[in-house]
Amino acid sequence: MRIRFLVFAQYRDLLGRDEFELDVPAGSTAATALEFLREINPHMRQLPSKPAMAVNRVYVDAQQPLEDGDELALLPPVAGG
Amino acid sequence: MPAPRNAWITAEPIGADSVLPLVGRAEDGALTLFLGTVRNLNDGRAVGGMRYDAYVDMAEEVLRAIVAEAEARSGGRVAAVHRVGELAIGDVSVAIAASTPHRAQSFDACRYVIEEIKKRLPVWKHEHYVDGDARWLEGHMPEVSAS
Numbered sequence: 001m002r003i004r005f006l007v008f009a010q011y012r013d014l015l016g017r018d019e020f021e022l023d024v025p026a027g028s029t030a031a032t033a034l035e036f037l038r039e040i041n042p043h044m045r046q047l048p049s050k051p052a053m054a055v056n057r058v059y060v061d062a063q064q065p066l067e068d069g070d071e072l073a074l075l076p077p078v079a080g081g
Numbered sequence: 082m083p084a085p086r087n088a089w090i091t092a093e094p095i096g097a098d099s100v101l102p103l104v105g106r107a108e109d110g111a112l113t114l115f116l117g118t119v120r121n122l123n124d125g126r127a128v129g130g131m132r133y134d135a136y137v138d139m140a141e142e143v144l145r146a147i148v149a150e151a152e153a154r155s156g157g158r159v160a161a162v163h164r165v166g167e168l169a170i171g172d173v174s175v176a177i178a179a180s181t182p183h184r185a186q187s188f189d190a191c192r193y194v195i196e197e198i199k200k201r202l203p204v205w206k207h208e209h210y211v212d213g214d215a216r217w218l219e220g221h222m223p224e225v226s227a228s
Binding site: 006008009010012013052054057058059060061073075076077078079080081 | 117133134135136138139140142163174175195198199200201202203204205206207217218219220221222223224225226
């Protein structure tokens with residue numbers, strides 16, 4: 001299934017881009033999709049293994065199941081205000 | 082239901098006038114305004130400016146939720162706007178207004194909104210220093226229930 005990854009702030013700086021799409025194994029959760037990403041591309045190992053994550057603009061647990069077409073955002077600790 | 086567009090993210094300059102007209106009903110006897118601004122010193126280092134990045138679509142949804150919660154808690158009218166992009170010293174980064182029948186609730190509503198912004202708004206600060214250095218400021222790990 002196809003997932004759109006979004007990365008922000010220091011994570012975007014690490015990867016040199018702010019979004020990309022990737023086919024991940026069916027049945028992936030937010031955590032396993034991130035692990036899949038880190039395994040297929042060594043460059044992605046610069047990302048932390050347990051960042052805050054949001055699916056379709058809502059904060060989720062790492063165990064959140066993903067569906068085809070979901071938008072998975074990897075979020076550094078937030079610093080607004 | 083909150084009034085439409087009483088919580089948003091913008092790349093345009095903001096200030097008191099951005100939010101004050103959106104609050105204040107005939108029954109309100111108190112109106113509180115909070116402005117967050119970029120300061121020239123952080124951790125003892127001279128700051129030259131700040132860039133705010135955001136997950137804009139999500140940040141607008143989260144800010145709308147925070148403002149709705151503040152209205153429900155206070156029984157008042159609340160509005161908030163957060164800026165993104167390059168800001169200079171003294172620029173307003175966040176503006177919040179709340180109006181309620183009595184003063185305690187309006188102070189509480191403004192305080193609630195800024196504290197929740199710090200905890201859960203997907204926004205990040207890249208601080209530039211006068212000496213040429215720059216860094217992302219440390220933030221808060223948002224809780225999952227905070228959506």
